[in-house]
Amino acid sequence: MAIASSRTAFTAALLLDRRHAANTAAITAVAVDQAGCRLYLGLEDGVLEEHAILHSSAGVRASLAARKHAAKKAILSIQLLAAHGLVLLLSEDGAAQLLDAETLEGQHLPLRHAVAMCVAMPPGRPPRLAVATKPGRKSIRFVVYELVPPAAGTAGGTYSSARQLPHPQLLAQTEVPDASSAVNGMAWVGGQLAVCAGMRYLLVSPFGPPAGGNGNGSGGTAGSQWQELLAVPQDLAYSPAMLAAVPELGRAVLVVGPAGIVVDAAGSPVGSTVRLEGLGATPRALASSGPFLLVVSEAAIHVFSQDSGTEVQRLDFAPGLRPAPGQTLHAAPAGPASAAGGRGGNGEAGGGGRTGCVAVAGRRLVWLCMPVSAADQARELLGLREFEAAEELIERGLLQGAAWALVAAAQAALLLLHECRFEEAVRYLDRCPPSTFQPRQLFPLFPSYTAAWTGEHAGQHRQQQYWGLHSPLPSLESLISQHLASTTPQQQQQRFPQQQRSTGSRVQMSASEASRFGPPQGSSSGSSGLFGMDVDGSSGGAGSPAGSASPAAAAGRAQGEAGLQRDQHQVEPAAAAEQNEQQQPGSREEEHGGRRRQLQRQAWEGLVQYLFRARMIAGVQCLEGVDTLLLLLLADLGAARQVAAFAAVPNQVDAAAVEPRLAAEQWHHALATLHAARGEADLALRIWRQVADGQLASPAGPEVQAAEQREALDSAAALLRDPVACPEAALLSNLPWLLAVSQAAALGVLTARKLQPAAVLPLLPPASDVRWRYLAHLVAAEEAAGVPADPQLHTELALQLAAAILVADPLLRLPTPDSSATPRRRVTGVPGERSGTSTGGRPPSRPGSSSAGGTRPLSRVGSRSVVVGGGGGRRGSRSTAALVSGGGVEPAAGASAVDAMRLRLRAHLEASNAFDAAAVLGSLQGTGLHEELVVLHAQAGDHMSALRLLALTLHDVAAAEAYARCWLVPGDYRALLHLVLEPGPGLEPRWGDACYLIASLGDHLDPQEVLQALPPGMPLAAAAPVVAPMLRDRLHRRRQAALVKNLHRARLAAAAGLRCDAESRHVAVDEERACPYCHLRLGGKVFVVLQPGMGPAGSSPCAGASATAQHAPAPPSASAAAAAAAPVHGIAAGTASQQQQPPSPQQQRQQQGGEAEEGENLPPPGDDGLAVAARALQQQLADNQAPQVLCYACFRRLGGQQQPAPDALLAPA
């Protein structure tokens, strides 16, 4: 038997050759047990033979163990239940028997016309036997028995001699109409039976319809159901219908012409069709085994993978043993494995279940197909370098967690490395844990890089031979050389179709030549790559955005070319020798060079990826060597950026080993990063300083160099910031340099760390930005920490900030801003915004100023009014700093640097009370920092100085007014007025400002003072602009006051009227009072008070409700009745003492409004609700109407029965 396909899933051996045996009866049935040790043959004369299968190194052999004439006619089917010691037979005469496997003795099942049978071993249940019988032409009956073990069964078989047979218990039976002549096959599919009857496939559910309920025989008897799955069409009927069970998955394979359709228990197709069309012969028998389907045709045994539906192996019959065409063939999978059953033969757990033996029989020949373990298959495939086929197996093994699969993966990886298929090799390596494959096993590929580490573990990794299919790894260079030497250009083209540069010349490299490509001897070439070349230049800078890598990579490339030349030089003698034989050595060399570079690059890239991943895994040995190798490989790839990135992560790179290389590549940044990561801050800083200063520049364009310098500076600053990596001393020693290079970076460092200010401050240049910012940082930190303020620090901050401002804006050194000619006015409050008495009190317009939205000289804050709004903010409620800044102390978006600093200074001066005011005052006085001085004065309580600055120096009377409101008591507002009227020697009185103040602070100021201050000789025309608005304002105030007064008076009158009304409703009821209707004393009775205008019937509840108000004190005895009656409308009992009617809501509102809003919201007097009420009251009084008091009985009588109109009720009075 020859093996046609490369994959060996099964081996087949001829087990029996009965062609020359004494008994010439043909084989009609075959069975083999799960263990592959027993073979049963059923013969056409009704004889059952049991053979022992002997496995030996020479092969397999069968020897007859037992023989029994079991049936009168040919045995058609043998089923084994080895775990239960049972053999089931079906013979042509329609009898079914249950035999004891030991004795082959047994009993007949109580049925006739049996045509097919099958067994299943449902988990946790006794085995189940299904028998198909054909009692008539028109139908098939299916009978299902449960083979209850004898211990549990009651009456055992009467035949039993040595041992009781199980008792077959009828579970179900069902009948299916079918006219076909034969049942060709039957198999359990889950709880159903897949049946092949004639050219039809049926799905029979003997236990009732399946849960899915897709049977179409609705209304069937006794819950039996069946459905036709499909009928083989005429066109496809050339191959017989047959089926095979896949019991592990609860599926069955149905043959329909060239298609093997896999169906599940619901009868739905599963997965792709098994493609039988390529058999080249008619399929005659089927058996499934694990993930395989074995199809026996007249030509061969075909092994199909059920997953892919494709043929994976073909076991051809030897020519002499080939079955005759049309001959019946039998295939029997190993009997069903019980749950407790051991491993079948050398079967392995496959995808679908155990892969067991399969017995195949012709008329006189029996073959045994034995599964080859997946490990063995993989080993074989790998030995043949059939990587694709092996991969499938290995993947499956890895998925199942099989230990062999890891070995196989490592083995495959090593073999692939030898084939220079680096990518695939790495894919396998990635699957191997360190316990299977250690990254350092790759060290031999790079002897010069790993020389320091190969020695110590040499012994260990020589042991890792796996399946011994590979030779030890040579250096990568010789590996590639060998590979190039051994592959022809054609092969290369196949594998690397993208590289079709073949010249057609054959590569014939001698072994000696190949060896000359060996690795460079020794590790003296530490400064250049192992291969000394950068490939393709495509890696230039490895995508470095900062561009720092590009120059270095270029340098690496330059060296690489030198290295390449050296290589070529080495090869030259051999090449020269070749030249005699080869026509085009140049092209060959060139081609080799290209291929070599390509392979090297693939190797580096693949292995770098692998090492990156592998080094993270716990259990990796010799991490130092791995990391060093990784870094050097990255260097070989010219990946400066990745080198730097890798150097920055925690690693164990041997810095000494890579330093020369990185230095030679001019990858200063990477080297410094490495040093920094190793905790050698000084070394790292030295390199970065040199790079940043341009002392260590790579030979590249100025742009790249600038980027490098930036990067070095950033990195150095980052290192200096890190308190762990960089001690304070190192920082301080580098600080002057950093300050010189970048004050911003220096500040970043200083503010990121906690340092001794005493050590730092002397290093900071005076009046510099960095100095005051650092001080500000210290102050803020102090505050955040809750430490008591350090006056020195605060003073220093103020002084430094002021100094920095003066440095930044030298114009401010002058005491008066040169804009003094134009008075500065910031935004003043829009008059309408100010409520209260100053309605419409506009400040007099002044030349050169705009009232609203005007110039804002001091600050850019425009959105908020600087003038304190509302009727006087409380003292101290608003910060002076915010006031002089125009509303806030945060710099707005567009604020200039100087403005921001000034805001900062003001905020500091206001917030801090720890600084030395005198010192700060000294530094500010005489400068243009007036606003700051205002804050300072305010803090010191020198309000006059502050006001003088605001009103006179800054010409900002609105701010001065706000300041006064903020800090002065109203009695002192005069001082401000005086200030503007008498500004001092040499200064003109500021009439406009004075008018403004009179208007805005008018309540507290006397315009007389302004008038008196007017110089006597002033012409009226000149005085008019001052006097007229003032007069207007006064007049307005007077009118307003009169208005308010009158309004108040009106309200007073209304209130008095209300009081009258309330009092008139007041009735006093005592025990002596009698009801005016029945003239009886009220005594303790319930009584009713009716206000004038109300009928006794309380004709509306509202009217009644308003009458509940007043009653005189009544004796306590009345209270109970009154309380009970009270809810009745209009009725009150006199327990409560006299009450004042609560004021109506409207009244309340008006009273409050009067108090709080000074008549602003007063309704016009004519519309006053109170006046109406008062008028009504007066009317009542005039009519002499008084409230009526009557007893409840009369009230009911009068109101309840007659429902008199209020007028009628009032009449008796």
Place this chain on the structure above:
Amino acid sequence: MIDQLVQSKLVLLGEMGSGKTSLVQRFVRGQYYENQESTIGASFFTKAIPEKHVKFEIWDTAGQERYHSLAPMYYRGAAAAIVVYDVTHPASFDRAKKWVLELRQNVQNPNLIIALVGNKVDLAEDGARQVPEADARTYAAETGLLFFEASAKTNVNVAELFDEVADRLPRAAAPQQPAGGIQLSEQPTPVPAKSSCC
């Protein structure tokens, strides 16, 4: 995200050589083979469209007439069917109409989505078109089918076709379980004798 994928059974039907396998190969693997082998039985593919929360279980059936009787097994319980014809081949359009009829008769899922696809439009430019687009479009509109003209070869409308089908699938509907009652056209199911119990 992944676990929210709704599995949907999709079946391709149509005359042999109309390009069913090519369309599926294009959609699932992005590949196209000039000499695609004729399908035997049926091929099974899966493809997820995570954006649409759909995982298609695609049954690519054989178009050869001799496999016709297998088709019910495959379209039973399908959520969607793609009926393919070849725009250069009028007979294939007639066959497609028959498939639509058969689906309407035998699939009881009222929500079954049927898409009619005229494949090989790349050939239409060469004047090889035999089935006018308007005819097919009208037919599809009348019968309530989605309609596309596509080319597996030039990858025209392939992704759109499957996307559209995915869009039409009932949201969050569980995969259609085979819901009883396919009627095999060849052999009407004999009704078993009425039960005589009780």
